[in-house]
Every structure is written in C-alpha cells, then in structure tokens.
Amino acid sequence: MKFGHAKLGVVIILTIILSGCSSDKVKETKNLTEIIDMGNVKYAIPLEIKSKKLNGSDAVELLSKKGNVLGLAYVDSNTSSSKIMKTVNMERTRSAKITTAGIESIYNGLQSDDNTKSVSLQSSQSFKKPYAFTVSDYRVITDNPINLAAVQKQIMGYLDDNTTGFTTSDSSESNVTDYRVLILYGLYQKSDLYLVSIVSQADYSEQQTLASAMINASSYIPNNGTFQKQTETFKTGIGKSKMDFLFVVDDSGSMSDDQDALSEAANDFTREMKNSGVNYRSAIITTSSGISDKESGDANRILKNVGIIENNETLLKNNLVLGTRGSNTETGIYNAEQALQSSAKGDEEDGSVTALGMPQKDADLSVIIISDEPSQYRYRSNRNDFNVSNNLFTKRGITVYGIIENLSSYRNTSGNLDEYNLSQYDDLVDATGGIYADIKSTDANGSLDFSNIMHKIARDADGVASQFSLKNWVTIITEVKVSEKSILNNAVNGYTYNQANKSIVFHGTALPEANSTVTIEYTFYKYED
Numbered sequence: 001m002k003f004g005h006a007k008l009g010v011v012i013i014l015t016i017i018l019s020g021c022s023s024d025k026v027k028e029t030k031n032l033t034e035i036i037d038m039g040n041v042k043y044a045i046p047l048e049i050k051s052k053k054l055n056g057s058d059a060v061e062l063l064s065k066k067g068n069v070l071g072l073a074y075v076d077s078n079t080s081s082s083k084i085m086k087t088v089n090m091e092r093t094r095s096a097k098i099t100t101a102g103i104e105s106i107y108n109g110l111q112s113d114d115n116t117k118s119v120s121l122q123s124s125q126s127f128k129k130p131y132a133f134t135v136s137d138y139r140v141i142t143d144n145p146i147n148l149a150a151v152q153k154q155i156m157g158y159l160d161d162n163t164t165g166f167t168t169s170d171s172s173e174s175n176v177t178d179y180r181v182l183i184l185y186g187l188y189q190k191s192d193l194y195l196v197s198i199v200s201q202a203d204y205s206e207q208q209t210l211a212s213a214m215i216n217a218s219s220y221i222p223n224n225g226t227f228q229k230q231t232e233t234f235k236t237g238i239g240k241s242k243m244d245f246l247f248v249v250d251d252s253g254s255m256s257d258d259q260d261a262l263s264e265a266a267n268d269f270t271r272e273m274k275n276s277g278v279n280y281r282s283a284i285i286t287t288s289s290g291i292s293d294k295e296s297g298d299a300n301r302i303l304k305n306v307g308i309i310e311n312n313e314t315l316l317k318n319n320l321v322l323g324t325r326g327s328n329t330e331t332g333i334y335n336a337e338q339a340l341q342s343s344a345k346g347d348e349e350d351g352s353v354t355a356l357g358m359p360q361k362d363a364d365l366s367v368i369i370i371s372d373e374p375s376q377y378r379y380r381s382n383r384n385d386f387n388v389s390n391n392l393f394t395k396r397g398i399t400v401y402g403i404i405e406n407l408s409s410y411r412n413t414s415g416n417l418d419e420y421n422l423s424q425y426d427d428l429v430d431a432t433g434g435i436y437a438d439i440k441s442t443d444a445n446g447s448l449d450f451s452n453i454m455h456k457i458a459r460d461a462d463g464v465a466s467q468f469s470l471k472n473w474v475t476i477i478t479e480v481k482v483s484e485k486s487i488l489n490n491a492v493n494g495y496t497y498n499q500a501n502k503s504i505v506f507h508g509t510a511l512p513e514a515n516s517t518v519t520i521e522y523t524f525y526k527y528e529d
Helices: 093-103 104-110 148-159 199-212 253-276 298-306 313-320 333-337 424-431 451-465
Strands: 021-027 035-038 041-042 049-053 059-064 071-074 117-129 132-145 176-188 191-198 220-222 228-235 242-247 279-286 364-371 399-404 436-440 474-482 495-498 504-505 517-524
Touching: 041 071, 041 148, 049 199, 059 148, 071 148, 071 495, 093 117, 093 132, 093 424, 104 117, 104 132, 104 148, 104 176, 104 313, 132 148, 132 495, 148 176, 176 199, 191 199, 191 399, 199 495, 220 279, 242 333, 242 451, 242 474, 253 313, 253 451, 279 313, 279 333, 279 399, 298 333, 333 364, 333 424, 364 451, 399 424, 399 451, 424 436, 436 451, 451 495, 451 504, 451 517, 474 495, 474 504
Parallel strands: 242 279, 242 364, 364 399, 399 436
Antiparallel strands: 021 228, 035 041, 041 220, 049 059, 059 071, 071 191, 117 132, 117 436, 132 176, 176 191, 228 517, 474 517, 495 504
C-alpha cells in the first residue's frame, strides 16, 4: 500500500484572458492527494473522503467525513471480460453493452435480496473516453430498514466471492429503507474497474456532488502514471448559452399511468434549465402517425398549435402531457428522424421541426424520447431497419436521451425476441452519448417518478452548453473562483463538474455575470487517445 500526501508547491501563473476562451498553465507534480496502489492501476481518493485499504483484496473502503456517504473502489485484474475490448476507440454501442453488463453483478444481487422491495434504474450513461465505462444510478427500496454499512459489505461480496473478514468503518447513517447506489464499471489497463457510492435517498439531494466524486472515472490512472496540476482561466462571454430540445412523447393508451409523472417531469426540467441560466427552446412531437404531414399529421399536432416554445415553463408543462389518444404503433426514433430532416444538409426537404427554425444558429440540439414501448421503427419506414451507429443523430452530433421501458425481454407475437425493435432506444442513447432511465422507476410510495432523470438530462445538456469546457479529464477540482470569489461545489447555488464533456456548470446565485473572470484549478492525468 502506497500513500501520497498533499504538499502543494507555489505555482506562479501568467495568463492572457480572451473573451470566450481559456488560458492555462500546467505543472507536473506529485503527491496532490492520497493515492492507493490497486494492482494495474492506482486510485486517487476524492477530497472529503476517508479511505481504508482492504487486506487481501484490491479494494478500498470509502467513507465521507460525516459518515453519511459510503463507497468502494475495487479492481479485478484477473478477469476475461476486459480482454473483449482491444481498444477504447471501438464502436460506442458495443462498448456500452459490455460495460453495462459489468454492472449486472451488483444489480442482480440487490434485486434478488429477500429484503428488497424494488430496484429502479434512475439513469445510465456510457462513455468511451478516457476509457470505456458506464455509470448507472439505482434507487433501492427495502421492506425492512437496513444500515448502509451493511449494504457496502453486501456489495463487496457481490464483487469478490473470496472476500473474507470485510469490516466496515463506523457510519453515522441510521437504518433506512430507501437509498441510492451509484455504480461505475470500466475496462482499463487490462482490468475490470468498479467504483460504488451509497447514500440514503433522504441525503441524496444534499450529498449528490460528493457521491458523484466517488465515481469519477478519472480517479483511476495507470500505476506508472503521474498527476499534473492545472489552472484554466476563462473570460465569460456576453449573453446566455443556447440549447434546443425536441421532446418525442408516447401518446398511446399504455401511457395512461404516466401522465402525472410527465407533468412533474416538465417542472423538474424547466426548473433545472432556469437555474443553469441556459437560453433554451423546446418543440414537442408525438410517437403517433403522420409525421410527414406537417398540416394535419397527428404526430405534429402540438407543433402545429404551439410551435417552438421559448423559455416558457408553463407552456412546456401544459403541452408535454399529451394524453393517450395516439396510435398504438409508437415510432419515436422514426418520427424524430423525419421531423429533423434538413434540405440544407442534403435531405429532400425540411422536416416539421426544421421548418420552424430548430435548431437555432449556434445552438446544440438534443432529443428526449419518452415511451413505454419498443421503437417499432421499421413499421413506418417501409420495413427498413434502423442503423443504430450510422444515422441522422450520430452524423449530426445530436444527443438522444430516453425515459424508456426496459426492452431486454420484449418478444413478438411468436414469442421470440424481436430483432428489429429490441432495445433500439437505449442503443441510440448509448451511440450518441446520452442518458436513459427506466420509465417504470418509482418513488417510495410506488408512484412513477421521472424527477431524477429529468434533472440529469438538463444538467448533461448544461454541460454541452457550458462556456467552461476543460482541456482534460478532471481527477480532483481543488478550487473554482468567479472574479476571485470561491464557489462551492453544489447543484443549487454553486458549480458541478460534468464528466461527460469535461465541463464546469454553474447554478443559481453562482452564475457568472458577463465579462467575469472564471478560474478553475484541478488535478488530472493525461490519458493517451
């Protein structure tokens, strides 16, 4: 076991500040934080976290200083699954399938426990840089109260059958029946990597930034790797960042029990976007028929009546709840694809959404699909199959998000797996780097709840729109300042780090004014491409 201790030297930084750009200075350094040897890799302990290496295993027990967030870092260098991937630059959907499957040992263990009442997938997002990994967030509800230290020990057992003598640190956490488990599984340096964070649902809102810090992929670096310290300085631009969103909502009869959750989801989304200061516009189409008929097509009825919704919380909320009168052939991907056709980009004509000026100039576009049924793409596309990795969305840099049914067991009328529709939604989300969640996720009372995924979609989009995109994958952020004022790391009135696109996002009262100077100091390892 090797530890490093923080001994920061004095760094003199000369910067030239340009509007909308960053300047930076890099210095090679050692011992920036506590570092633990874990076989093929080493793990950098996040700030505010205590750790204990487990004897006889490449595992580290993690505990917040208040004792209410627990975690694990675990490395398995003797498995065959990492050999499946020869390079991190492989096709994204394949890597996502492998890394998502790597989380199943924990998910299956939690789900099959006699005390478990429900396990809901709150979100899942897959990456291929700095190496291939997936982060999934589960909400677990139990019949009887359980201490989170016991959950930590239980999860360690799922990961390592040979674990003996596992002892948990004292936790101030009382017994709970509702908690979150955030899991990262990755493949790097010929090893299977796990990071797990456990926190009660009651503490999640307050502690989510700390829980997320535990599952930062860049905390793992090669055993022979060296950390560097970097400061980047930005001059904020004038005006807000821009984002466009196309909502594709299932309006078939099966969505009858989702209407209240949809209404609340609109609240969560607009609240988050407002808090981030992003200038956003929205359009709404349905999964129903007639997407090519811009005048009377059922899929375009909200678009025709309302048009593009610009920064209007009430209008978005009132129109996102579409009812259940639509066609039972739900084609979310096909409808989005047709609505976004663009003659300027080589298509025969403009689709219904493009014709109304979306996306706007200098704005990123995201698609949010909400459906409790399979894609059924080929039933409206002259029986043509959808190519998940080569399509309008991947070619034009459109991120797709999904609140969708778990489709892995979907079967056709013959009882066989439907090869044409199976998991197209989640595959497309993975291919474009988006996030998806199970549409059947519930709260503690058993009611459908889309709040968590809507917050995460909005924050992920905020990261895309952020003016503060960093040059490197961050291991630890040591300080963020706006005009020399230190900003706290929180998602309400502070900043958050988005590891999907290496960006800093500000929220609430921490939003920088135009022409402010933003300084971000962090530790990183330079991964090879």
